Amino acid sequence: MSHEYVPEIAVDREGKEHEVQGWQDDTYGGKLGFWLFMFTEVMMFGAMFLILTYYFSLHHQDFINASASLNRVLGGVNTVVLLFSALTMGLGLLKMRSGDVKGAKLMIWATILLAIVFLGIKAVEWTAEYQHGVFLGLEALQAGNEFSKPFGEILFFGMYFTMTGLHGFHIIIGIGIMLWLLKRINAGKVTPHHHILHFNIALYWDLVHLIWVFVFPYFYMIGAGDIAGVVNGH
Amino acid sequence: MDTNTNVNYKSEYAGYWKVLVGLLVLTAVTFVQPGMFLTDYTFAAQLIIGAIKAWMILMYYMHLKGEKLIGAMGVFSLFLVAVFFIIVIIDVNNFQFGDVSHITSPAK
Amino acid sequence: MSKSYFDETHCAIGHPKSTFMQWMLTVDHKRIGLMYAAVMFTFFFIAVATALAMRFELFAPGAQYMDGDTFNQAFTLHGVIMVFLFIIPGIPAVFGNIVMPLMIGAKDVSFPRLNWFTFWLYIVGCIVALSSLFNFSDGAFNFADTGWTFYAPYSLNTGTNVITTLVAAFILGMASILTGLNFLVTIHRLRAPGMDFFKMPLFVWGIYATAWIQLLATPVVGITLILAILEKFFGIGIFDPSKGGDPVLFQHLFWIYSHPAVYLMILPAFGIMSEIIPVFSRREVFGYRTIALSSASIAGIGYLVWGHHLYTSGMSDLAKTIFSFLTFFVAVPTGVKFYDWVATMYKGKIVLSTPMLWALGTMVTFAIGGLTGVTIAMVGVDIHLQDTYYTVAHFHYAILGGVVFLLFAGMHYWFPLITGKMYNETHAKIAFWLNFIGFNVLWFPMFIAGYLGMPRRYFDYLPEFQIYHQISFWGAIIFITGLAYMFYVLIQGWRKGESAGVNPWRATTLEWHLPTSPPPLENHTKVPYVDFNPYEYHHGEPVVKFDENMKRID
CATH class of the missing domain: 1.20.5 (Single alpha-helices involved in coiled-coils or other helix-helix interfaces)
Structure with a gap:
């Protein structure tokens, strides 16, 4: 908002002056609001993990079998990609706060690049699974036909595609808002003095990473009974 | 508020790298865990590692400390x-x- | 004449010249609240009309005007509109927007543009909901026929337009989340200097507790609806027993939100009650802290009781027992509030103006609604009474007789604040009595019918229940007459009423200390320093007074 905003002063009965917090220029308010939004994401993914845990307890062996068939190498590479993207995002914010706008923009571009790499690997992974006949809507994941997988595996893959898909959707949104952030920086609306938007987008990106920190082991690692499985993937 | 410009890039960025190294080590542990330790409790072990990683991200990358x-x-x-x-x-x-x-x- | 918020506004995009565009793009919390009210009440009357159509059908046994399928769609339409479009945005969207920032001395909510966006998200949700109504197949209405709860697996198999309705509910849920988020930050950040949490008016406490429910419970139902949508598109199987899914899990997740949602509806309503009772008793509210904290604890306990909707769905006996006990606990803070209100009135100088009448009427109707709720919280009794008219009557006594009545009370209470005019007291009181009598005649027979075994959601019934349905029908006629009359009185008051002045009720909270009536664009001329309690009366007179610069002069 306008940078010239001057907070109002309230005067009490003794004549002492108290600064009034307006909605303008409320950095802490912006941060608080964004954290509250992230709690809604926590509740959303929390509910999905609840579903996942419930079916895991019902169909233990099916889940482990299904998990063992996922490609752990690609999943692991994606984990590392996200790790580095979190770093570039953090360093970008740091550069912004220390006054290096150009460096900050470079770091945001790096983050976008890593996000695209993540999506690319994800696409390779899903394509391979599709070719194995495992994908939403394919016969293997429907009931009552000759290709039908057991209940536990249907549910595992149903949740797998839903949750990694939703996570991927968050990545796409993240790329979108990072491009928007770059536009705002170029327009001079986000500056070292006024970087709440950058701060919140960095928080968002860390949240996306945070979700992956739990999604990854829950889907990829529970069936990793031996080192060989790690190397061989499928 | 913390809209200051007094952040010194040189003195702060090392912290980010340290956390990254920690997270990378933990990710590596994630991969070797099923064959090395707590092999009967892979699920629990994985979630504990995940929780530690999450805590590091929250505290240092998301500035939740304080x-x-x-x-x-x-x-x-x-x-x-x-x-x-x-x-x-x-x-x-x-x-x-x-x-x-x-x-x-x-x-x- | 000084300019009010009707004359000028801030806009989200640019500075449009036309009045219409100024309203469409406004970020002013008062205007947004008014627009919410306009849209919500439009839908309210659509849903009332649907209910009346069902009453006509139920006037006699057998099919009269509609067949069973149409009836199913009618009660789904009624439920979806009333719940998702009317009562969930409800009091927070209208009075939370208009009054809450005024009460804490803020110029606007924390994120005015987000507030504008939220309103339009709500409108989008409404349009999507309506679009599923007008998607005809074979020349007939094809609205969802699942009931507003969308229980799996039926909702996954039915051929009606469930998907669009689910999408609509999801979008409306997002709007609700963003409203709660905005209010939480507003209450945390924008309170006037000196106003700590225990100097806030109790309505703000109600909004605060509500906002937490909106924020943390709604995402759970949001994801549940998404999973149901994905189920319909891709057959992911999560709730479909033919693929190993558990329909009871759907009910768990649905009620994890939807039970707290009824506290989301009632808490701000209790807040309105806590405003009206001290003002019209001219007495400081009794047990301020207990009312404030009971709001918080109702919200907290409210998260833990969802399972009482699942007694007959196939839950474990142990879980039923736990939920039954937890449900009783909700009655405790509610009871605390009731005693506090009664104690506030004791030895007060009670003024029986229309808002007070509505509040007192609600104490009767909500007491019935609340206590019957305790009876069906018991597992044994509930197995007999669930899915009967007893439950329907309980729900409507609690939500219509509690929330909506208090919404009306708030409408009468804040009417002079919002419009600057006063309605005709005599006519408003007649409207109240019509509503109150009609309401009780409409719903009370249903307790008896339900107790005797009349199942809910049936379009036909045994002849022995005819008498109850017919009494209900006449009650509905009186009630709807009362509703129409009430709105007529209010609209007439707005058009032709006398100017009310800034503080017609001699109330003490900050929203009655504005410089002009109706309020100017940016609310108080100066933000006051708050070193007083919200309801300070001395011998029936407000203690705290301000000069034109909002400095205390008492």
């Missing part, structure tokens, strides 16, 4: 999720018709 109000709100949200888990777990563990249920044993 944020009392936001931290308390976060604990409240996680507490609610935990309550949902506990109640549903109690319900499922004491479900008395599991043996005749269609969904607990495959139809075919």
